Amino acid sequence: MTAAVMIIAASDSGCGAGIAADIFTARDFGVFPVTAETGVTCQTSEGCFGVSPVPAEFVLETIQRLDGDFSPAAVKIGLIPDRQILDAVIEGIEGIRKKHPVFVVADPVSSASAGGIMSGLVKDDYLRLFSACDLVTPNGPELEMLTGARISCPDDLRNAAVSLASGLGGTSVLAKGGHIRGEYVFDFLLTSGYSAWFGEPYFDHCNKHGTGCTLSSAIASAMADNYDLNDAAALAEAYVTGGLSDALQIGHGPGPVRHDGLSQAFGCLPFINEETPSVRRYPEFPRCPARLGLYPVMPDLEWLERVLRAGVKTAQLRIKDRNDPCLFEKIQKAAELGKKYDACVFIDDHWEMAIEAGAYGVHLGQEDLLTADLGRISKAGLRLGVSTHGWYELSKAIALRPSYIALGHIFDTKTKKMKSKAQGIDRLRLFAGAVGDIPTVAIGGLSGRRFYDAVNTGVGSVACVTAITESPDPEQQIREYMSAFEISREGSQVK
Numbered sequence: 001m002t003a004a005v006m007i008i009a010a011s012d013s014g015c016g017a018g019i020a021a022d023i024f025t026a027r028d029f030g031v032f033p034v035t036a037e038t039g040v041t042c043q044t045s046e047g048c049f050g051v052s053p054v055p056a057e058f059v060l061e062t063i064q065r066l067d068g069d070f071s072p073a074a075v076k077i078g079l080i081p082d083r084q085i086l087d088a089v090i091e092g093i094e095g096i097r098k099k100h101p102v103f104v105v106a107d108p109v110s111s112a113s114a115g116g117i118m119s120g121l122v123k124d125d126y127l128r129l130f131s132a133c134d135l136v137t138p139n140g141p142e143l144e145m146l147t148g149a150r151i152s153c154p155d156d157l158r159n160a161a162v163s164l165a166s167g168l169g170g171t172s173v174l175a176k177g178g179h180i181r182g183e184y185v186f187d188f189l190l191t192s193g194y195s196a197w198f199g200e201p202y203f204d205h206c207n208k209h210g211t212g213c214t215l216s217s218a219i220a221s222a223m224a225d226n227y228d229l230n231d232a233a234a235l236a237e238a239y240v241t242g243g244l245s246d247a248l249q250i251g252h253g254p255g256p257v258r259h260d261g262l263s264q265a266f267g268c269l270p271f272i273n274e275e276t277p278s279v280r281r282y283p284e285f286p287r288c289p290a291r292l293g294l295y296p297v298m299p300d301l302e303w304l305e306r307v308l309r310a311g312v313k314t315a316q317l318r319i320k321d322r323n324d325p326c327l328f329e330k331i332q333k334a335a336e337l338g339k340k341y342d343a344c345v346f347i348d349d350h351w352e353m354a355i356e357a358g359a360y361g362v363h364l365g366q367e368d369l370l371t372a373d374l375g376r377i378s379k380a381g382l383r384l385g386v387s388t389h390g391w392y393e394l395s396k397a398i399a400l401r402p403s404y405i406a407l408g409h410i411f412d413t414k415t416k417k418m419k420s421k422a423q424g425i426d427r428l429r430l431f432a433g434a435v436g437d438i439p440t441v442a443i444g445g446l447s448g449r450r451f452y453d454a455v456n457t458g459v460g461s462v463a464c465v466t467a468i469t470e471s472p473d474p475e476q477q478i479r480e481y482m483s484a485f486e487i488s489r490e491g492s493q494v495k
Contacts, residue, residue, distance in 0.1 A: 003224040004032045004070040007217065008063065008089055009078025009109075010039035010051065016256030017210035018043070022076060022217040024259035028239070029221035034070050036062040038089070039081045045209060045253030051119075056084035063092030067099070076220035077106040078213055080129070082120045090132050103223040105135040107216035108142050127167065135172045135229065137216045138164070140179040151179075154186045154197070154277035161190050174219075174233060177277075178211065186277040187270075189233050196392075198233065199271035199279050200241045207247035207255035214257045215240050228421065231390035234272065238265035238395070238434075266434040269395040280399065283378035288344055288361065288403045289314075290439050292461035293485045294478065296468050297348070297443075301333055303469060308341040310478045314461060316363055318348035332357040346385055355380040361403060366393055369400075385441065389420035394431060404439040406463065407431045410454065411445025414466050418444075425450070429457040455484045 005026050012018030019035050026033035038059055042050040066072070075093065080086050096102050108126050109119060121129075123146055130136045140151045143160040151157050154177055161175035172191040180186075184199045218239045222232035242264035243257035250256070258264065271279045292314040298304040304317050317334040319327060331347050335357040338345030346361040347354040351372050354362040361383030364372055369386065377384055383403035388394045397405045409418050410428050422444065423431070432440050440461065442454040447467030454462045464481065471477040 002030070002032045003074075003226070004034055004072040005217070005220050005224040006034050006036065006063070006066055006070070006072040006075045007078070007220075008036045008038060008059075008075060008080075008092075009213070010041050010081065011037060012041055012043045012210075014044045014209075014251065014256075016045060016250075016254075017213045018078060021210040021213040021257065021259070022078065025214050025217040025239070026221045028259055028262050028264075029218065029225060030262070031073075031221045031224045032070070034066045034072065036066060036092070038079060038085050041079075045249075045251035045255065047253070051079075051081050053081040053085060056082075056088040059085050060088035060092050063089070064095060067092075067096045071100055072096075072102060072224065073226075074103040074105070074220040074224035076217045077104065077129070077133070078216070079109040079119060080121060083125055086121060086125055086129060090129065093132050103135075103220065104133045105137065105216050105220050105223070106130060106133045107137045107212050108146075109212070130164075130168050130171050133171055135174060135219065136164075136168075137174045137176060137212065137219070139176040139212060143175055153180060154188070157186070158188045158190075158195075158277075161188050165190050172229065174215075176212065176215070178208070184271070184279060187237065188277070189230070191229065194230070195274065196230070197273045197275075197277045198237045199273065199277065200237060200268070203244050203247075205247070206253075207249050207257075208244060209254045209256045211240060211244070211257055214243060214259075226421070228390060228392075230392040234270060234391040234395045235265060237270040238268045238391070241268040241270070242266070262430065263433065267436060269391070269398055269434065271399050272392065272396050282400050283375050285378050285384045285401070285403050286381055288383045288439060290437075290460055291485065292344065292404065292439060292441060294481045295441055295443075295461045295463040296478075297463050297465045299465075299469070301330055301337070304334055304345070305337055306474065307468065307478060308337055308343050308345075310475045311482065312343065312478060314344045314346075316346040316348055316463070319350075322350075328353050328357065331359065335359040344383070346383070351377055351382075354382060361385060363387070363406070366396070374400075387443075388431075389418070390423070391431075394434065398435060398438065401438060404441055404461070405435055406441040406443050407435075407459065408442065408463075409444025410442055411450060413445045425453050425457060428454060428459065432458045451481060452484055 007022040023033045040052045147160045147163045149160045161173045165173045175188045177186045187198045218236035219232045295314045296307040297316045331353045346363045348363045351362045363385040365387045385404045386397045386402040387406045388397045440459040442459045443463035
């Protein structure tokens with residue numbers, strides 16, 4: 001069933017921002033938009049020339065009736081022209097939350113980017129609204145109004161976001177830095193559990209009408225589609241960046257953000273830095289085959305040699321016991337087996353021993369990347385595979401440009417209890433399309449029919465564990481799975 005997102009905002013007669021931009025965005029994200037209109041604007045690309053508020057009681061009734069019919073999973077709040085409508089919106093949100101969970105994001109629209117005051121709300125009104133939300137997305141000038149701080153650099157943006165969040169009782173803040181010129185624009189996400197900078201190229205053109213509306217509605221749409229907030233923010237940032245990359249001037253004033261399907265986010269994922277507003281530079285890693293094919297992840301040397309003997313050309317040795325007294329000898333033997341069978345054998349986690357053993361490559365999780373010496377791995381000539389579990393981690397991995405990116409977990413597995421949500425085949429297809437020229441590996445619960453479904457998404461490899469180790473005939477299973485990639489290479493669909 002398609003999820004619904006409720007849009008509480010005003011119209012834009014020029015259709016570059018407001019409800020029009022929100023609807024375009026929601027449809028691109030594959031969710032169903034329903035609208036509670038707060039005002040009708042006389043607006044063009046050259047500015048906003050007037051706002052006619054909708055009666056507050058009508059706004060409240062619309063919210064209540066839409067919720068009764070569609071039960072939206074997320075709500076995006078845009079322009080609120082006056083305090084009476086603000087009261088109605090807050091009452092409507094509180095009523096929804098008494099019936100079911102809902103994610104609420106507010107974009108504090110006070111003026112049009114092309115010019116013109118649109119709202120009569122003041123600082124205290126916005127703070128009251130924000131306390132009823134899960135996320136707010138103010139830009140630099142709005143943060144200055146809300147905190148009294150002057151914002152001229154990313155550090156100012158972060159400090160203002162921290163100051164705003166401290167008085168909101170748990171509401172997350174995505175502070176937008178688009179008004180700070182530079183090679184990159186940095187937005188700052190602050191939640192109760194973590195913070196991160198999202199960096200995107202600065203576009204030196206004026207066609208940015210509707211940027212704030214689009215970003216907040218993209219986050220709401222992704223949350224309605226059951227993403228985590230960090231993944232929703234990363235995907236929304238990419239979607240807006242793609243929409244700005246070749247936005248066109250249509251009228252006499254600034255043109256709108258382009259809305260051309262979710263694929264416009266591909267190739268535009270943000271640079272994510274959890275420490276500073278900067279773009280990290282990484283060492284280069286050797287390439288591995290674009291299509292690694294069947295990728296068994298094996299628990300010991302016996303299984304590793306068995307799959308290599310059966311013809312597998314990519315495999316991983318995953319030994320979970322870090323205190324195994326024979327750990328280095330086993331890793332060394334795995335490297336030798338790779339050379340013996342002319343196969344790409346990766347070592348899970350133990351990168352220092354993998355270097356010493358002369359292994360083909362090493363596979364690291366996101367936590368391992370924090371402590372591993374990437375420079376040493378690169379200098380030693382090892383291939384690097386990296387795990388990801390959604391758009392946020394995928395953004396970080398693409399910036400790293402490893403030898404391959406593992407996309408998971410697609411379905412729940414017997415071998416690992418995951419903190420992240422299972423992604424499913426549809427999201428796997430999106431992830432595979434967003435990675436570009438970096439080889440991809442799908443992983444997580446991909447046995448039986450699911451294996452073939454994964455191959456058909458366009459990934460270059462599918463990892464398996466129990467699908468092989470628990471098969472009554474592992475060698476036959478290996479042959480069948482390997483042939484799936486041969487069929488796919490020939491351009492046929494897997495049966």
